[in-house]
Amino acid sequence: xxxxxxxARGLVVELGGRRGLFxxxxxxxxxxxxxxxxxSGETFGIxxxxxxxxxxxxxxxxxxxxxxxxxxxxxxxxVSGHHPLAARRMRAAVQYVHQDPGAAxxxxxRVGRTLAEGLAIHGVTDRAEQEARxxxxxxxxxxxxxxxxxxxxxxxxxxxxxxxLARILLLRPKVVILDEPTAGLxxxxxxxxxxxxxxxxxxxxxxxxxxxxxxxxxxxVCDRVAxxxxxxxxxxxxxxTLFREPRHPYTRALLAAAPHLDGRDTGPSLPGDxxxxxxxxxxxxxxxxxxxxxPLCAAQDPAPEPAAPGHTVACHRWRDAPTxxxxxx
Amino acid sequence: MSAAxxxxxxxxxxxxxxxxxxxxxxxxxxxxxxxxxxxxxYESHLLQRLRPPxxxxxxxxxxxxxxxxxxxxxxTRSALxxxxxVVVAAMAIGIPVGLFAGxxxxxxxxxxxxxxxxxxxxxxxxxxxxxxxxxxxGIETAMVALALTYxxxxxxxxxxxxxxxxxxxxxxxxxxxxxxxxxxLLLHVLPNALPAVxxxxxxxxxxxxxxxAILGFLGVGAAPPSPDWGLAVAEARQHLPEAWxxxxxxxxxxxxxxxxxxxxxxxxxxxxxxxxxxxxx
Numbered sequence: 001x002x003x004x005x006x007x008a009r010g011l012v013v014e015l016g017g018r019r020g021l022f023x024x025x026x027x028x029x030x031x032x033x034x035x036x037x038x039x040s041g042e043t044f045g046i047x048x049x050x051x052x053x054x055x056x057x058x059x060x061x062x063x064x065x066x067x068x069x070x071x072x073x074x075x076x077x078x079v080s081g082h083h084p085l086a087a088r089r090m091r092a093a094v095q096y097v098h099q100d101p102g103a104a105x106x107x108x109x110r111v112g113r114t115l116a117e118g119l120a121i122h123g124v125t126d127r128a129e130q131e132a133r134x135x136x137x138x139x140x141x142x143x144x145x146x147x148x149x150x151x152x153x154x155x156x157x158x159x160x161x162x163x164x165l166a167r168i169l170l171l172r173p174k175v176v177i178l179d180e181p182t183a184g185l186x187x188x189x190x191x192x193x194x195x196x197x198x199x200x201x202x203x204x205x206x207x208x209x210x211x212x213x214x215x216x217x218x219x220x221v222c223d224r225v226a227x228x229x230x231x232x233x234x235x236x237x238x239x240x241t242l243f244r245e246p247r248h249p250y251t252r253a254l255l256a257a258a259p260h261l262d263g264r265d266t267g268p269s270l271p272g273d274x275x276x277x278x279x280x281x282x283x284x285x286x287x288x289x290x291x292x293x294x295p296l297c298a299a300q301d302p303a304p305e306p307a308a309p310g311h312t313v314a315c316h317r318w319r320d321a322p323t324x325x326x327x328x329x
Numbered sequence: 330m331s332a333a334x335x336x337x338x339x340x341x342x343x344x345x346x347x348x349x350x351x352x353x354x355x356x357x358x359x360x361x362x363x364x365x366x367x368x369x370x371y372e373s374h375l376l377q378r379l380r381p382p383x384x385x386x387x388x389x390x391x392x393x394x395x396x397x398x399x400x401x402x403x404x405t406r407s408a409l410x411x412x413x414x415v416v417v418a419a420m421a422i423g424i425p426v427g428l429f430a431g432x433x434x435x436x437x438x439x440x441x442x443x444x445x446x447x448x449x450x451x452x453x454x455x456x457x458x459x460x461x462x463x464x465x466x467g468i469e470t471a472m473v474a475l476a477l478t479y480x481x482x483x484x485x486x487x488x489x490x491x492x493x494x495x496x497x498x499x500x501x502x503x504x505x506x507x508x509x510x511x512x513x514l515l516l517h518v519l520p521n522a523l524p525a526v527x528x529x530x531x532x533x534x535x536x537x538x539x540x541x542a543i544l545g546f547l548g549v550g551a552a553p554p555s556p557d558w559g560l561a562v563a564e565a566r567q568h569l570p571e572a573w574x575x576x577x578x579x580x581x582x583x584x585x586x587x588x589x590x591x592x593x594x595x596x597x598x599x600x601x602x603x604x605x606x607x608x609x610x
Contacts, residue, residue: 062505064501064504064505084504085507085509088504088505088507089507092507095505095506096502096505098498098501098502098505100498103497103498103499104498104499104501104502105499105502106499106503106517106521107499107521108520108521109517117503117508117516118506121506121507121508121512122506122507167502167506168506171506
């Protein structure tokens with residue numbers, strides 16, 4: 001694998017810790033020891049159930065959430081261990097597109113003013129240059145320059161998404177973290193947004209970190225995929241092999257539970273809800289819900305091990321799993 | 330904003346409030362021109378003491394023979410000026426406190442909000458009276474006392490709005506593109522909190538006029554011979570029940586202006602209600 005553009009080693013992020021005058025709230029570990037490496041130019045998917053730490057991981061990579069331990073390396077430079085403001089400045093090459101880009105715009109500001117603000121924060125204060133860059137970027141995301149005069153509530157869902165993209169593309173990022181970029185869009189708009197993302201990646205030489213729980217979308221657009229469960233990455237590999245030969249029981253269950261458009265029966269869904277982060281199970285985090293769990297699973301936390309070149313699994317029993325070859329959907 | 334304004338004017342009660350407030354502002358602006366005897370602010374005419382309302386003196390005259398209508402008109406200006414300066418001063422203290430305490434989540438914000446709660450727990454009038462007694466009695470003292478007792482209301486309002494907006498997605502997105510907290514607070518959080526602050530300020534105007542009149546009545550506020558409404562009511566006490574017009578008209582002026590501000594404030598609150606403001610988003 002070539003030198004990664006963005007990498008994390010042993011990343012731990014704690015949430016909710018608070019030190020008040022009289023109260024002291026304990027923290028939970030939303031991300032607990034994540035290693036990942038994103039290669040330049042690829043689309044790296046992160047999938048998992050709601051609450052598994054995907055968004056927290058993204059916010060930590062971005063620098064909005066300070067890491068409790070571990071290291072983040074951007075283009076060969078260590079950029080972790082700083083206060084959020086300083087961390088954001090060092091990681092200007094990484095930008096984040098929110099799940100709900102409409103709510104990410106100040107409702108009282110015209111879209112154009114919001115776009116210009118990003119440029120002003122990044123030191124582009126000349127009005128003429130701002131306007132030229134905004135017009136150019138709006139064209140790149142397929143919007144009319146007149147859109148800049150609108151208020152956020154006057155835009156459709158697809159337009160809001162495009163504005164959200166334009167807002168960060170103006171800052172000339174190298175890595176873009178996309179949080180559920182297709183959530184809440186109907187299928188035709190979804191396809192248009194995915195096509196736009198592909199075009200923009202080629203045009204601006206972007207690397208994507210693609211967070212989603214929509215497995216069919218991830219399968220279509222991602223080069224490599226990491227599966228997260230309760231703050232850990234349990235399986236990571238190329239999208240092609242991971243979807244064809246899932247090794248981890250959790251990945252299998254996720255894939256089996258995904259609905260099929262062609263009318264095939266959906267497999268058994270996962271029993272129960274993911275446990276709370278306040279009470280992470282001993283040993284393997286997944287063992288209370290795993291159909292293949294053995295006593296070892298409750299006693300010992302499995303370390304990630306290579307199952308194939310470029311494919312790692314954190315499970316005691318991945319070798320014993322029946323190798324099923326899933327046909328391409 | 331225009332949608333909110335339309336909603337405000339469509340409600341007859343709040344439109345009435347707005348009309349009263351605008352009328353008071355007009356009267357205050359042109360008080361010397363409108364008052365039939367503008368010099369009566371300070372001059373006394375002992376030969377025409379305590380005349381009942383007539384064509385010459387529609388509201389009658391007071392114990393020093395001054396035209397009460399003129400003094401009510403001239404008093405509008407000081408009533409509004411006092412209320413406005415008190416509210417502005419209270420905002421100048423309360424808004425920064427609320428912004429800071431709402432934005433941060435540490436022991437400093439805890440201390441600030443507990444101090445605010447203590448101020449809110451003590452009745453404002455008692456606190457203002459105590460402060461007024463500590464300092465030299467006078468209208469300036471009353472204003473300082475009122476401002477020092479009204480800021481916690483703004484601090485509470487802005488604190489709640491800041492807490493709500495702090496977790497808003499657009500604030501997170503701004504932090505995401507590297508905006509400094511000062512930029513987020515002043516350019517984004519404060520304008521979004523402004524409707525609530527405006528409502529609080531309008532209601533505060535009415536409340537301050539009333540409290541200032543009470544302070545004047547109790548002798549902690551304006552000093553004679555200034556044409557203060559509360560003071561006029563206090564001076565009239567010795568001449569009751571014969572000279573009923575003496576306290577009635579200044580009292581009605583207080584009532585009308587306080588009512589106007591309260592109706593307008595309630596209307597603004599309804600117009601700025603988040604459930605009705607959906608079209609903004």
